Amino acid sequence: MHILIATAGSHGDVAPYTGLGARLRQAGHRVVVATHARSAETVRRSGLGFRPLPLDRYATAAAAAPQDNRPGKAAGAGLSKVEQIKLARELAPEMADAVAEACASGPEVVLLSSSLAPLGLVAATGLRLPCLGVFLQPLAPTREFPPVIFDMPSMGPFANRAAARCAESLLARAFAPGVHHLQRQLGVPQAVLERRQATWPVQHGFSPVVVPRPVDWRRGMDVAGYWWPSEAADWTPEPRLADFLHAGPPPVYVGFGSMEPTDPERLGRLVARALKLAGVRGIVQTGRSGLSADSGLSVAGDEVLTVGEVPHAWLFPKMAAVVHHAGAGTTAAGLRAGVPAVPVPMMLDQPFWASRLTALRVSPGRLPFRRLSAENLAEALRKAVHDPRYRHRARQVATLLGTEDGAGRVLTAVEQLAGR
Numbered sequence: 001m002h003i004l005i006a007t008a009g010s011h012g013d014v015a016p017y018t019g020l021g022a023r024l025r026q027a028g029h030r031v032v033v034a035t036h037a038r039s040a041e042t043v044r045r046s047g048l049g050f051r052p053l054p055l056d057r058y059a060t061a062a063a064a065a066p067q068d069n070r071p072g073k074a075a076g077a078g079l080s081k082v083e084q085i086k087l088a089r090e091l092a093p094e095m096a097d098a099v100a101e102a103c104a105s106g107p108e109v110v111l112l113s114s115s116l117a118p119l120g121l122v123a124a125t126g127l128r129l130p131c132l133g134v135f136l137q138p139l140a141p142t143r144e145f146p147p148v149i150f151d152m153p154s155m156g157p158f159a160n161r162a163a164a165r166c167a168e169s170l171l172a173r174a175f176a177p178g179v180h181h182l183q184r185q186l187g188v189p190q191a192v193l194e195r196r197q198a199t200w201p202v203q204h205g206f207s208p209v210v211v212p213r214p215v216d217w218r219r220g221m222d223v224a225g226y227w228w229p230s231e232a233a234d235w236t237p238e239p240r241l242a243d244f245l246h247a248g249p250p251p252v253y254v255g256f257g258s259m260e261p262t263d264p265e266r267l268g269r270l271v272a273r274a275l276k277l278a279g280v281r282g283i284v285q286t287g288r289s290g291l292s293a294d295s296g297l298s299v300a301g302d303e304v305l306t307v308g309e310v311p312h313a314w315l316f317p318k319m320a321a322v323v324h325h326a327g328a329g330t331t332a333a334g335l336r337a338g339v340p341a342v343p344v345p346m347m348l349d350q351p352f353w354a355s356r357l358t359a360l361r362v363s364p365g366r367l368p369f370r371r372l373s374a375e376n377l378a379e380a381l382r383k384a385v386h387d388p389r390y391r392h393r394a395r396q397v398a399t400l401l402g403t404e405d406g407a408g409r410v411l412t413a414v415e416q417l418a419g420r
Helices: 015-026 037-044 056-063 081-103 117-126 157-186 190-199 239-246 264-278 294-303 312-318 328-337 350-359 374-386 388-401 406-419
Strands: 002-006 030-035 049-052 109-112 131-135 202-204 221-223 252-254 282-285 304-307 321-324 341-343
Touching: 002 015, 002 081, 015 030, 015 037, 015 328, 015 406, 030 037, 030 081, 037 049, 081 117, 081 157, 109 117, 109 406, 117 131, 117 157, 117 190, 131 406, 157 190, 202 406, 239 304, 252 264, 264 282, 264 374, 312 328, 321 328, 321 374, 328 341, 328 350, 328 388, 341 350, 341 374, 374 388
Parallel strands: 002 030, 002 109, 030 049, 109 131, 131 202, 202 221, 252 282, 252 321, 282 304, 321 341
Antiparallel strands: none
């Protein structure tokens, strides 16, 4: 069976689908991933087909927007939600055409991430293709928690659901030009699309241990469990990394993934000082931000190593704790490794995952990036590393995750959907 997976976003929004695609391919299916051109190598080295989508233009336009350079602000913070919606609306018809072309390229089943679901569902409906949502976040409205893309506290069952409806309307507004463009092009009446939206199946790629399925979700929306990124079996660390790990006690990992702080040098100095104050060794991952502790080596000495790309599945189990931006993928990797976490959320769904880590008792609490200091990071590190309760609980959660087969559940759902 020919399966198309369509997704968009940062590396963390693509990597889990390489593992899901690899599992589908092992079952004998042909899998093609349609996403950013910059993710081509990541997809192809997983043994999957690749189809480019014109999504990098969105990232380029966002990066070119005026930035908020206040301390503690992440890159992209200069774009208000209104400006982000305006930009998405401008590019939506172009993205819609590309998604429709990918859906018309021969797949028998289409799998859609939440970032492309509004467009992909119209295309799949117009082309009469079986379609399954494969979401990394719990975006559907529920009384149990507020919308995950907004950093807001729970306000009670009715207010939570109402706020989530508002978030849905904002997303619908962003995609509306592309949706209407495809409806006209493929002849999809609004009533037909609404019926499809109300009943189409969605599998969520996170563990029910981390986020239990809300009881008020409609039938067909399920929590499958994590599908882990595909990793190269022959990957080996650089000698300097292996030597550093063997030279002392387990270090702390610090990295912010695809986030781009406006002042990485300042952040590097802050991290180096925090590690020194906490009395722990550290591995700092550069990521897209260019983060480095080198500028703080006069403080940290030989106790800090800056590295480039290293698979989290290999590195995290060797850490005493992990400090990260609480993206969905990095949060999952830390839980899988069974190590305590210090989440430093910046935007979108990151505060939600940071709160989940705290609720799971694998973290002493989240540190919002805008309020990050060497002193509060050091205090959180001391708790995470030296209080055995966090490591004990992290290992318990990792054991539970090890019993799940999220990708297997999606495989079953795909084959059932194709059979129908």
